[in-house]
Amino acid sequence: MKDPSLSVGRIMLRLLGLAIVALVVLAAWKRPDRALNIAMASAAESLCSGVFVSHLDEKRVFAESVAAQPGLHPLLRGMKTVVDGNTVTVRWHGGFEAKATYYPGYGCALPLRTPSAATLAAARALPPASAEPSVQPGDAAMQAAIATAFAEPTQGPRRNVHAIVVLHQGQIVAERYADGFTPETPQIGYSLSKSVVHALVGILVLQHRLDIAAPAPVAAWRDAADPRHAITIDQLLRMESGLDFPEADTGFDPVSRMMFATRDMAAYAASAPLASPPGTRWEYTSGNTLIVSGIIRDTLGGGAPALLAFAHAELFKPLGMEHVLMEFDGAQSLIGSTRVYASARDWARLGQLYLDDGMAGGRRILPEGWAASAGKRTLGALYGSGFWSNVGPGNESIDGLPSDAYFASGKDGQRVVVVPSDQLVIVRLGSTVDPPNFDMKGVVKLVADVRAACCKDSLAH
Known part of the structure; x- marks a missing residue:
């Protein structure tokens, strides 16, 4: 008769062996070393942007843009940062390291996307920006509206609002900047x-x-x-391509790898298989935008220098956007998902272009109806085309925003809100690490308070 304890022992050993194999497979699949490298790259990029592009104090940038990030916070104990010359280095326990280098007139770059000499020359050749005096809100109600948006809550994450600009009927009627920021400060969008x-x-x-x-x-x-082959540019812009390319900001997801560990972002995103037929499912992923960036590059030809010249001549100069920087990947595609900087006023001018149906200075910049299409929902999602949408009836609308409003939205609370019925553009920039909505309630209140201060006749909309 067999000893039952031996059988149990063999079973336990087999289970232990299977568990070890499973852990090895999981580690090989998840690759925590890759995720740590991506985390260091993200931190280095954030520090480089804040210190060298926006000219902020290193400790402030670290506290607002690195230490506050949920994915980076657990790694702070072993993290060391060094700013040397124009390069930021971030290390974790000496085993994982990333560098980001600042190039004047261009921005910051990880080693995989070091800009070419021609790109740097094209960036330096752009006309210098002019000084812009600040406009103070004269109306007490407007002052109160902006002050409320800047105020820190008594509990929960800090807002760290950096700038607010209000355009009404095409004119700046109010603006405010946090210490260290001015109307000329380029801010990451x-x-x-x-x-x-x-x-x-x-x-x-x-x-x-x-x-x-x-x-x-x-x-x-x-x-x-x-x-x-059937995927259209419109479907890419509307996040309904059907590609299997999820965005989770974990360091393990395809978008994280594309952003921090890939030379040719457009090609990497375009290699994804389909998860569903094009036009049948909405899923937000920066991979769609990077594919479009590659299409723009190929359409223009000439790589990053050609795109720099085109964007400034055809878009930024006609709008008066003078404080814009654009970064590119190693294949010279614009990193159009995340790496465009502009001053708060410049972001407002982009919003005004959409408010004016693509017209600027009597010149048509965008096709007629292009702006209206941007605010039209996609497959019932609160997303249009390049903008988020509040247009349309139903419970999906964002409570408190005008029914015709639509807005550009970025991580950590970057917002450009367009309200056609009130002829309003409201920009709110900051470092509000409060995922997933990044102080959307505060933005809704800001819009309501601004409307009450300047647009009383149209509050019925």
């Missing part, structure tokens, strides 16, 4: 950058160089037998 990509596509459509309803001109999808 994060996903506000997607709205810049939307505008660049609109210009190319107006020039008959792109057709957003046709199959997207992506080399990897050229074969008509490829199910991705």
Whole structure:
């Protein structure tokens, strides 16, 4: 008769062996070393942007943009940062390291996307920006509206509001800046950058160089037998491509790897398989925007220098956006998901372009109706095309926002709100680490308070 304890022992050993194999497979799949490298790259990029582009104190940037991030906070104990010359280095326990280098007139770059000499020359050749005096709100109600938005809550995450600008009927009627910020300070837009990509596509459509309803001109999808061949630029802009490319900001997801560990972001995103037929499912992913960035690059030709010249001549200069910086990946595509900087006034000027149906200074910049399309919902989601939408009836509308409002939105509370019925554009920038909504309640109140201060006749909308 067999000893039952031996059988149990063998079973336990087998289970232990299976558990070890499972852990090895999980580690190989998840690759925590990759996630740690991505975390260090993210921290280095944030520090570089704040210190060198926005000219802020290193400790302030670290506290607001690194230490406060939920994914980075557990790593702070072993993290060391060094700012040397124009380079930021971030290390974790000496085993994981990332560097980000600042290039004047261009921005910051990780080693995988070091800009070419031609790109740096093109960035330095752009006209210098002019000084812009601050406008003080004269109305007490407007002052109170902005002061409330800047005020820190008694509990919960800090708002760290950096700038607010209000345009009414095309004129600046109020603005305020936190210490260290001015009307000329370029500020990272994060996903506000997607709205810049939307505008660049609109210009190319107006020039008959792109057709957003046709199959997207992506080399990897050229074969008509490829199910991705049917994906259109419009579907990419509307986040309904159907690609299996989730965005979770964990360090393990495809978007994290694309952003911090990939040289050619557009090609990496375009390699994703389909998870559903194009146009049938909405899912927000920066991969869609980076594919569009690659299309813009290929349409213009000439890499990053050509795109810099095009964007400034056709978009930024006509709008008076003088404090814009754009960063590119290693394949010279604009990192249009997140890496466009602009002053608060410049972001407001982009919003005004959409409020004015694509017109600026008597010149048509975007196709007629392009702006209205940006605010039209996609598959019932609170997203339009390059902008988030509040347009339409139903419980999905954001309570408190005017029914016709739509807005650009970026990580940590970057917002450009367009309210056509009130002829309003409201910009709110900051470092509000409060995912997933980044003080959306505060933005809704800001919009309501501004409307009450300047637009009493239209509050019925």
